[in-house]
Amino acid sequence: MIDNPRPGWKSLVGVLAAGAVFGAATSLANAVAHPSVDLESREATTNGWSFVEIVSVLLDSGWAWAGLAVLAGFLATRAKQRGLGARALGRGAVAGVVSLLAATAAYYAVDTVVHDVPLGSYGYDTAFWWAASVLLGPILGAIGSCARRPGMIGVLAKVTVPVGAAVQMVVMPPGRNEVITTIGQWIVWTTAVVIIGVVAVRFLGVQRQRNYSRGADSL
Template identity: 60%
Template sequence: MTNDQRHGSRWQGRSRMTRPVEILVRALAVGAGFGAATSLVNALSNSYADLESRAYTTSGWSIAEIMSVLLDSGWAWAGLAVAVGWLVTHAGESRPTALAQGGAAAGALALLAATAAYSIVDTIRSGGQFPWYESEPPLWWVAGVVFGAPLGAVGACVKRSGAIGLLARLTVPVGAAVQMVVLPPGRNEVIETIGKTIVWTAAAASIGFIVVRFLLVERRRRSLAAAESP
């Protein structure tokens, strides 16, 4: 074995050893940041809400409250798991099993970290004396694993080409648009309308961009294949 081969083998070994640590650090950091930010935005939203006013209760809104209903919604938390699954995926990796496993682990860890950070910040803000992990129902911890793992695996497929990559990239915008129909955000009709308008506009723009880019890439790929064929 040459020195270059030994060096390459040693580098690959180190890469395999540090890979789980990289996934762990990235997933925990991004998840914790998202959870803490969501709790703080919720607190800011509550500080602007005058719920003793009937007019504000039925039609009032604020930018902070719009941010709150967008961040603290199912599609956003699902998008976190997908985004982290994509973030920890290396473009050079080609084994589908390894991609799915890394993405699944990252998605679950990110949602667990987000739930923990959300609970800790909420406990600190409320001055609660109870253990911070009791501020959230056990259901959310279970959901972090049950939904985080498959969503993270979806995120790991975002960089793939073909139909699988296309479906993975469409997961978040399509899911967000569907939630606006099934479970729109907001405590009154005005906030609900604003929230739906923002999400539907962003989802439509994202879906259009993703589909058009996919079609252009596929057409370019077919043109190159046709030019290279005898």
């Protein structure tokens, strides 16, 4: 039986739209956050922070962009494709690339409007991040598609983003001062612990149910 290609196109359009929205939102958050800072004020520079700055720091982090590609791979892979292996991985890989390409294009397109500069001003930056999207997008998208799989593979795929985010907040913490960095770190660490905990509890619950079923069948 041949699969209907239309759902695949719909998911691709959805991933494209999600990437564009994410990129535009990140650019707008940066544009709102930066002018709100009084860099001539020592207090604002060393201790100042605002809600929009925290949002900007979180959205413009590497883990968030990686998470976009992982989420795209997850959303583009239908639940019934869990056992299809190569087909699901391929769909996830394409979704990862498309989401990052769209996000990058939208980010710099909005930047040109916000900063009132010619469209080609970010040509080099766009090309650089597009190249990175093509290189890393397939891996991240494939990880997202694996999140639908049962067992340890699915568990590892689900915790990839929270673990990566937590590690980045240690190795490369973002923020223009210690206060913003600390707030960002605690938000990410707390969220990561909650997500990993939920994934672990659900996995152990499924394993316990399977072991119970096997024990009942053996009686």
